Amino acid sequence: MPGFTTRMMNSSNLPPSPLETVADCILAVHGGAGALSRESPSNDGNLDECRAALEAALRAGYAEWQKSGATSVDAVLAAVCCLEDAPCFSAGKGAAFARDGRIEVDAAVMDGGTHRAGAVAGLTTVKNPIVAARLVMDRSAHVMLIGPAADAFARQHGAEIVDPAYFRTELRWRLLQEELCKPAGAPDAHPESRLGTVGCVALDARGNLAAGTSTGGMNGKLPGRVGDTPIIGGGTLADNASCAVSATGEGEYFIRAVAAHDIAALVEYKGLSVAEAARIVIHDKIKPAGGKGGAIVLDRRGNLAVTFSSEGMYRGYITRGGKSRVMIYRDF
Amino acid sequence: MPGFTTRMMNSSNLPPSPLETVADCILAVHGGAGALSRESPSNDGNLDECRAALEAALRAGYAEWQKSGATSVDAVLAAVCCLEDAPCFSAGKGAAFARDGRIEVDAAVMDGGTHRAGAVAGLTTVKNPIVAARLVMDRSAHVMLIGPAADAFARQHGAEIVDPAYFRTELRWRLLQEELCKPAGAPDAHPESRLGTVGCVALDARGNLAAGTSTGGMNGKLPGRVGDTPIIGGGTLADNASCAVSATGEGEYFIRAVAAHDIAALVEYKGLSVAEAARIVIHDKIKPAGGKGGAIVLDRRGNLAVTFSSEGMYRGYITRGGKSRVMIYRDF
Numbered sequence A, B: 001m002p003g004f005t006t007r008m009m010n011s012s013n014l015p016p017s018p019l020e021t022v023a024d025c026i027l028a029v030h031g032g033a034g035a036l037s038r039e040s041p042s043n044d045g046n047l048d049e050c051r052a053a054l055e056a057a058l059r060a061g062y063a064e065w066q067k068s069g070a071t072s073v074d075a076v077l078a079a080v081c082c083l084e085d086a087p088c089f090s091a092g093k094g095a096a097f098a099r100d101g102r103i104e105v106d107a108a109v110m111d112g113g114t115h116r117a118g119a120v121a122g123l124t125t126v127k128n129p130i131v132a133a134r135l136v137m138d139r140s141a142h143v144m145l146i147g148p149a150a151d152a153f154a155r156q157h158g159a160e161i162v163d164p165a166y167f168r169t170e171l172r173w174r175l176l177q178e179e180l181c182k183p184a185g186a187p188d189a190h191p192e193s194r195l196g197t198v199g200c201v202a203l204d205a206r207g208n209l210a211a212g213t214s215t216g217g218m219n220g221k222l223p224g225r226v227g228d229t230p231i232i233g234g235g236t237l238a239d240n241a242s243c244a245v246s247a248t249g250e251g252e253y254f255i256r257a258v259a260a261h262d263i264a265a266l267v268e269y270k271g272l273s274v275a276e277a278a279r280i281v282i283h284d285k286i287k288p289a290g291g292k293g294g295a296i297v298l299d300r301r302g303n304l305a306v307t308f309s310s311e312g313m314y315r316g317y318i319t320r321g322g323k324s325r326v327m328i329y330r331d332f
Helices: A046-066 A072-085 A129-139 A147-156 A170-181 A191-195 A251-256 A259-270 A274-289 B046-066 B072-085 B129-139 B147-156 B170-181 B191-195 B251-256 B259-270 B274-289
Strands: A004-009 A017-022 A025-030 A105-111 A117-123 A144-146 A198-203 A209-215 A236-238 A244-249 A293-298 A304-308 A312-319 A324-329 B004-009 B017-022 B025-030 B105-111 B117-123 B144-146 B198-203 B209-215 B236-238 B244-249 B293-298 B304-308 B312-319 B324-329
Touching: A017 A274, A025 A046, A025 A072, A025 A293, A025 A304, A046 A072, A046 A198, A046 A312, A046 A324, A072 A105, A072 A129, A072 A198, A072 A209, A105 A129, A105 A236, A117 A129, A117 A147, A129 A144, A129 A147, A129 A209, A144 A147, A198 A244, A198 A293, A209 A236, A209 A244, A236 A259, A244 A251, A244 A259, A251 A259, A251 A274, A259 A274, A259 A293, A259 B259, A274 A293, A274 A304, A293 A312, A304 A312, B017 B274, B025 B046, B025 B072, B025 B293, B025 B304, B046 B072, B046 B198, B046 B312, B046 B324, B072 B105, B072 B129, B072 B198, B072 B209, B105 B129, B105 B236, B117 B129, B117 B147, B129 B144, B129 B147, B129 B209, B144 B147, B198 B244, B198 B293, B209 B236, B209 B244, B236 B259, B244 B251, B244 B259, B251 B259, B251 B274, B259 B274, B259 B293, B274 B293, B274 B304, B293 B312, B304 B312
Parallel strands: A117 A144, B117 B144
Antiparallel strands: A004 A017, A017 A304, A025 A198, A025 A312, A105 A117, A105 A209, A198 A209, A236 A244, A244 A293, A293 A304, A312 A324, B004 B017, B017 B304, B025 B198, B025 B312, B105 B117, B105 B209, B198 B209, B236 B244, B244 B293, B293 B304, B312 B324
16 A cells, blocks of 8 residues: 555564554554464454454544544544444453453543543443543543542543443453463463553644553453553653654553653654654663563654554554555564 | 752743752652642641651661662652651641542652652552552562552552551641632632642662652542652653652643653753753743642752742752751742
8 A cells, every 4th residue: 555664673683573654644543462363263253353343443533533623532532432342452342351350441542732631540330431531631620530430430421331241251251261270480371462452543634633542451460450551651642742652562661661752752852753763662662671562653744653562463544535554463 | 058059040920930959969859849838827837847857758768878788769768758657748647638538649669770660549548658659569560550459459568557547637638628618710728738749869879760759649639530640751750861750749730741751851862951851841841831840850970950830849858978958948
């Protein structure tokens, strides 16, 4: 497809990692760096479902983007809600389980024009966590609310509430059992299953950027654990002065690296392209520290960079003209 | 005192703001930018108590720093525990109340040498929240734990547990009542009371930086609200490549600005001094956006910058040679 280039990087002794760049992009999505190994039996039939969900999210975001007066935040909400509703991704329905068999979800959204932001962590009853994050941004004096109080706030402001059982899927339940039953010290049967997240970056007609991210967190996490997703500057950031970022991966590494803001700072303070900045943070900083993951990064000129250090990353983008592309692994 | 300079800045039409710099500093503390107006009757007797608590925290951190093998993280823990135990600051005992009359506390710590970090939010029973943050850093695979699960984790790993009533002080209870009883739209009787936090930055003999911050949050906050304190990159950051930062102020503005990491990025990527970087973020970015507060910032050469845009900020530092200084307002 014109405008879409994949450059293979070959640093260290690892297989080449993709650094994809797209021009004239107005919206990109990811479904996490937690793509199961392409040989995994758990993948049977799952890949088609993931591709369809990514395409549907791109279309939902694009439809919103085309509406008169719609903002990049509106487009992000539409796309992320789609991804949350898709059971194949670990966010909203299909979220990963914590060690105690419960599901706690986190999300954040940020408006690059105003720097307004909303974030939630530890929700258990809000169907679309990204909606709760936006309500915190729009209807409270705060940026971040956590736990049952955040569920209550979202409910009071009209968010759709579900029974916690709504989030449960058999795939995620099985992945938790495998995690809990493995002998101490044994390697993860599905290490990639730890990396589930969904996210979106968008650019509206007025040149405003926005970013949103939503997650069920890490399979088998301790109850109460919060990753990088709802951390403004960690997994989510939007700033018209630099770029919009939605990250995915081993959240602890992304928090310590303040990954999303570090990408933005390299763009703003060092004058790097979004591609160079994303490469440095994901591949030169976080990967050597031991953290796998990726990010989608969009600037105000419509330059999109997508990169990841995991085996795959569910991802897609759509251009101003409506051309879309969806990928999962490095080569397809 | 030699080595301590206060430069008054006079940008825009506002009264000059201090930008204090100290050379050869090894540890600095703050008790928040929430110093009550010096005319406030609530201040009677309070100032002496605050000064004594700051001095005690400096001495505790310094004593730890002098021990063979002690790290900057050890010094931060010693100083912050002191400040948490002092009822005059809104962290640990003396923390601010949420709107529902409960006290929920947050804290974070970060090691600038390893980038390891720990953070907790929404604790209600751990006497020293900074200890819980360190336990998350040292004893879990995670960076951030929230809510009752975080209390339980800290308890399981030996943190001292208290009845929630332990945190209560009459001053903070009265400030909550004033907040709840004021007519809708009326200005805050004690706007500075919203800014309570404590924090510390330190540099050890091996040249490793560390930062820690702890808070009860904003007086009258919504239950479940989390400010910048436990957000790595927001209110707390340490990175040997740049500096250690502990911020205080209207947390929402500091989260949106990713304040601590922005200061560090200006140091690392633009080559600015800690003083210049702190000035830009606190006075040129966050203040014009509407947010009051301040920060203490220390680099590996022992250069300390202290700045704030509020009426006062409880603060102090100690040099390698053990010389200390404590201040509250701009001039004393």
